[in-house]
Amino acid sequence: MNFQQMILTLQQFWGEQGCIVVQPYDVEKGAGTLNPMTFLRSIGPEPWNVAYVEPSRRPADGRYGENPNRLYQHHQFQVIMKPSPDNIQELYLDSLKRLGVDPRHHDIRFVEDNWEHPGLGAWGLGWEVWLDGMEVTQFTYFQQVGGIDCHPVSVEITYGMERLASYIQAKENVFDLEWVDGITYGDVFRQQEYEHSKYTFEVSDTPMLFELFATYEAESKRAMEHNLVYPAYDYALKCSHTFNLLDARGAISVTERTGYITRVRNLSRQVAATYLQERERLGFPLLKKGAAEHA
């Protein structure tokens, strides 16, 4: 199964389970969790089921397109279901079967792994899922997001697409993966990997990035003054990515690190709190809709 078929299969599968399938979000981010479709929507009482593929940037993991396992940008397939369904583990295992992974011929295990994102004021409990010893999925029950207790609880399933594909296609090197027949992952992304790595580690303008961080932070706060949750959150995301660029460059000392993370967390907490207020002011529309359908 090529990479594209895997994405289409997962979209099809989770669509069948009642998830709306949306497209990746257009602001740089380190993980699918930061997409507002997850971060904001997992807050508050409204039901929410969504699935999407998310290109995720981790500047520090860039290796100039030379390392067989590490990437500046990788792909996560993200599923959020709120409230978490009682049979969610079975649904997940069914999705693996759809991808051609027959559990009967493999060793699949749920190994404790708790997740925390200090910049988002978020944490949850769950597992990493092992496929013959390889971590292919992060499986998390969100307990807190943006510093707010989750109720009901969302379950987040994050498939590491490259890892899963390297297993399904039996490839040692991520750049040898088949995106579609005849076009490899390397054909699509190697140049980009090289350039972003070079930029991150050698070319990026550190003073400018520090300035950008401050500018984005100020703009996020300004947007918040107008109760504009989404624009404020976009700028918080930009802060987070800028911080990652600075961190990868080694421009932030260990002592300063905590300070920058706290600044991003303060932004996201503010955004989360205001989002909840705004949804409440609107009367939690999806809650009503769900109730109406039930009746």
Place this chain on the structure above:
Amino acid sequence: MPKDLLLEIGMEEVPARFVRAAMEQLKDKTEKWLQSSRLTYGDVQSYATPRRLAVLVSGLADKQEDVSEEVKGPARKIALDESGAWSKAALGFARSQGVDPEALFFKELAGVEYVYANKSSIGVETASLLPEALPALITSLTFPKNMRWGAYELRYVRPIRWLVALHGTEVVPFEITGVSAGKESRGHRFLGADPVIDEPAQYVERLREQHVIVDVEEREAAILSGIRSLAQEKSWEIAVQDDLLEEVLFLVETPTVLAGSFDPSFLDIPQEVLITSMREHQRYFPVLNKEGKLQPFFVTVRNGDAVSLDVVAKGNEKVLRARLSDAKFFYEEDKKLAIPDALAKLENIVYHEELGTVADKVRRVRTIADKLAERLLADDAVRSDVSRTADICKFDLVTQMVYEFPELQGIMGEDYARKAGERETVARAINEHYSPRNAGDRPPASLVGAIVGIADKIDTIAGCFSIGIIPTGSQDPYALRRQAAGIVATLLEHELELTLDELFDIALQAHAARGLKREAYDIVKDMQEFFALRVKNVLTEQSIRYDVIDAVLGAGSADVRRTVLRAQALQAETAEERKESFRPAAEAFNRLSNLAAKAESRRVDPALFADPAEGSLYEAWQQVHGRYLTASAEKRMDAALSSLASLSGPVAGFFEAVMVMAEDEAVRNNRLAVLALIADDVRAFADFSKLVG
């Protein structure tokens, strides 16, 4: 007729590290409930896998035992009002006991009449208690970390997905988080169907048929036997660490042991790195040859049967290849890092907000270590090694490998330092200075490692105590107890001539530069108490009797080595077969110590001796005192004790011949002074009044 009871809590995978404790808790709380509910039973067994906790009670009585007891109420004068009718107090008592006031009666207790109620309760049917008791039992289990799920309120270790509750053949009806108790359990996720349990005693067998070994010991035996037969077949030594075995045990419901291999070229990386990577990331058991050298194979345990084992092995090999490539990359990168550059980075790592950076700590360790080396009269070679080791003992904290695997601190330092051309003695001491790393570990082997190790640990302890971080109860986040025990063990192992008080003093001087938040006197007092408990542990581990420990610690524990030797000597003298001959000495010591407390000076004037017994005691002590000091200096504490004991004859003669508290003040003080001189030696050895029998 008694029946069996089965309760199975089915959950999504519970963290392996919580399962055993949870299983024991379930058994314990079940028994406590049965006992407090006056339900008799035969036996309680508990079971656990990653997905379930279960308890099986056999021979559970059908109903509670009846009870009848007399309950005491208020005194007669309070129980009756002026007219002789029951007072409010008496009526309230009757109500609280659920008896009719007419049934109250009086009875005398210690000369006072009280009102009594005869309370009897007829045992209730077990079946009627269970629907409330079982859910309460389930939710009473506590875990280190809890979560919520779905839209439910309950906080539990992981979501509950099924419940089996059978009393005999009957289902006990109850519900938790939308899950109703029933008869249907679940088999192995991929191999088994969901079995129906018709009666509790079938539990283990029905699950076994569905590829789940619920009995923990049976599962562990299966894993170990799989490992043994693989080792035999391949002539391998498979290193089975207990904590890893325990984790694997609670990651599988049906274990199948399998092996894989990796490229031998990875064996260039230090063995500890490979073993740590395999254990921490993959939960693999390492394979060694007969000489203990790592081989390019690994052993893992699959949660399932032997179908497609080759596919599973190949997958695991692929993962390990990526992991070891990472380790190799870190190793090569780290070797490019020059030690001075690494040390510079320590300036940016905060050790503790109030105690400065790691670089600050290193500077203090260097100061302390140098002073210790000087104090211990170490030769020049050792002193120069101590200084260098102290300077670079933490440089590996900024390497990628230690960032990835913190438990390799020191181990990587040794390897990298050697490769960077440091002296062999220094390289080894970098690793050793962390020892002992855990309860079973040895102290540093070399003197250099011992000195730097003590300096590092006392810096941490003195630093923490100086800002009020003192372990209490289970709170010991900086593992100060382990570090203090490490210092004690190192002092003993190397027989270092260094008292704890000297050590505290040197450490506090190093910390004084940043200004102490607490009085030095208070810090030292707290550290003395803290270390006395560690010394006490050492004595307890050596099976020293508790009264001997109290007696010896009563004379102080600043000199750790001599404290232990004093305890051993005293234990030998007071052993069952010898204690009769030691008794006169102990009695003499106690008597003279009590009197010596009245002494105002230690000045003895032989001219004032009125009785020959005084002179002979004083002369005897003068000889003993010299022998005692010499023996003590040479750490022959048994000889020190027997020289003290040799005074018991002269002491007895003295007490027989003279009245200590003589009329003449000069004579009296002179006698007390003799006793005080002896008591000083005695009390430096032990407080003999603490001895029992």
